[in-house]
Amino acid sequence: MRNYIELIDNYEVAVYPKRDLVIVKGKDATVWDEKGNEYIDCAAGIGVATIGHSNPTVVKAITKQAETLITNACVFYNDTRALFLEKLNQITPPNLKRSFLTNSGTEAMEASIKFARVSTEKTDFITTMRGFHGRTMGALSGTHKEDYRTPFEPLVPGFSFVPFNNLEKMEAAITKKTAGIILEVIQGEGGINIATQEYLDGVRALCDKHNVLMIIDEIQTGFCRTGRMFAIEHFGIEPDIMTVAKGIAGGFPVGAAICSDKVKIGFGQHGTTYGGNPLASAAGLATIDFMLDNNLAKQAKEKGDYLVSKLNIDELSKVRAIRYKGLMIGIELKEKVQPYLVQLMKEGIIAMPAGKIVLRFLPPAVITYDQLDRVAVVLNRILK
Numbered sequence: 001m002r003n004y005i006e007l008i009d010n011y012e013v014a015v016y017p018k019r020d021l022v023i024v025k026g027k028d029a030t031v032w033d034e035k036g037n038e039y040i041d042c043a044a045g046i047g048v049a050t051i052g053h054s055n056p057t058v059v060k061a062i063t064k065q066a067e068t069l070i071t072n073a074c075v076f077y078n079d080t081r082a083l084f085l086e087k088l089n090q091i092t093p094p095n096l097k098r099s100f101l102t103n104s105g106t107e108a109m110e111a112s113i114k115f116a117r118v119s120t121e122k123t124d125f126i127t128t129m130r131g132f133h134g135r136t137m138g139a140l141s142g143t144h145k146e147d148y149r150t151p152f153e154p155l156v157p158g159f160s161f162v163p164f165n166n167l168e169k170m171e172a173a174i175t176k177k178t179a180g181i182i183l184e185v186i187q188g189e190g191g192i193n194i195a196t197q198e199y200l201d202g203v204r205a206l207c208d209k210h211n212v213l214m215i216i217d218e219i220q221t222g223f224c225r226t227g228r229m230f231a232i233e234h235f236g237i238e239p240d241i242m243t244v245a246k247g248i249a250g251g252f253p254v255g256a257a258i259c260s261d262k263v264k265i266g267f268g269q270h271g272t273t274y275g276g277n278p279l280a281s282a283a284g285l286a287t288i289d290f291m292l293d294n295n296l297a298k299q300a301k302e303k304g305d306y307l308v309s310k311l312n313i314d315e316l317s318k319v320r321a322i323r324y325k326g327l328m329i330g331i332e333l334k335e336k337v338q339p340y341l342v343q344l345m346k347e348g349i350i351a352m353p354a355g356k357i358v359l360r361f362l363p364p365a366v367i368t369y370d371q372l373d374r375v376a377v378v379l380n381r382i383l384k
């Protein structure tokens, strides 16, 4: 067998700190390494494989589309893209009418930043501390973490940061130049921090008052992750732009900036070669149908509640707090999570960090109750 670790270490630009694991196969919430060892995958490609790995519905849709037409730029019309756009329209709030399709989350953020500038004829953005919106220059400019930002300065000007869930500071930061407020409803990378109803209602009102676009980043929270199709549904919030990616297409790289009528952008002002290509659209369409047909949002809610209910919270002395909605689960420890991630992996469970002290679980919503029981047993033992 080839040494895949050595090959990747030799030939990949070394930007990713790695785990010592070569994943070669996946099915539902299970993945296997090249030696045939089995793992319960609570990382799911960082919250991507919500419908499970290699979901047969999506495999079938991709295969059929690949045999028919793989590529077609958006300057031409296309049947599969048309149906995917209609589907997105059907599952999002009524004020969100049109989508700009991308290949990733960060590109959806770039689009939203450009759209907000052009639509409001203003330049600046307010985002939140601990917020994460991507790695391209615009999205990075709205991302808070110093380590990600500093090496690449100067970034796009006009971004400021305020504490999450603090309406007063948000209001104070608005100026005549503010084009948009960019927010996650639940901060993912930042440690699974959940916005309050009062905060989101307040931000919505501030945006209306000051002609500022409310840009909600649902890239991690969207597509059933939190127990609803979108996390905004927990709060009844209608943003002016919603960005999505990750769970949208069963692992196929797709993103979107989904826009209300407040977005006014002209022909030629933005574009991408691959966005909305037929293969991506077929994957997205099949994924959403699978989610709706299997009531996956409800499954995510029930399974998230189940896993947390199985934790012996009073006995977990290493745990400071548990924050979760559906299958977006953060366990904040009193110490660094890294050794626990290693230990979980030895026990056949893959999890993620969210910062230095939060264990993050984003399993596929098709995870079985037996697998959840196993995760709970191990967590109860190692976090005691």
Ligand SMILES: Cc1ncc(COP(=O)(O)O)c(C=O)c1O
Binding pocket: 046, 104, 105, 106, 107, 109, 132, 133, 134, 135, 184, 188, 189, 217, 218, 219, 220, 221, 245, 246
């Ligand atoms: C909330 C949020 N926004 C944006 C992004 C960037 O998405 P991508 O990695 O697809 O560019 C991520 C990725 O983790 C994310 O979690």
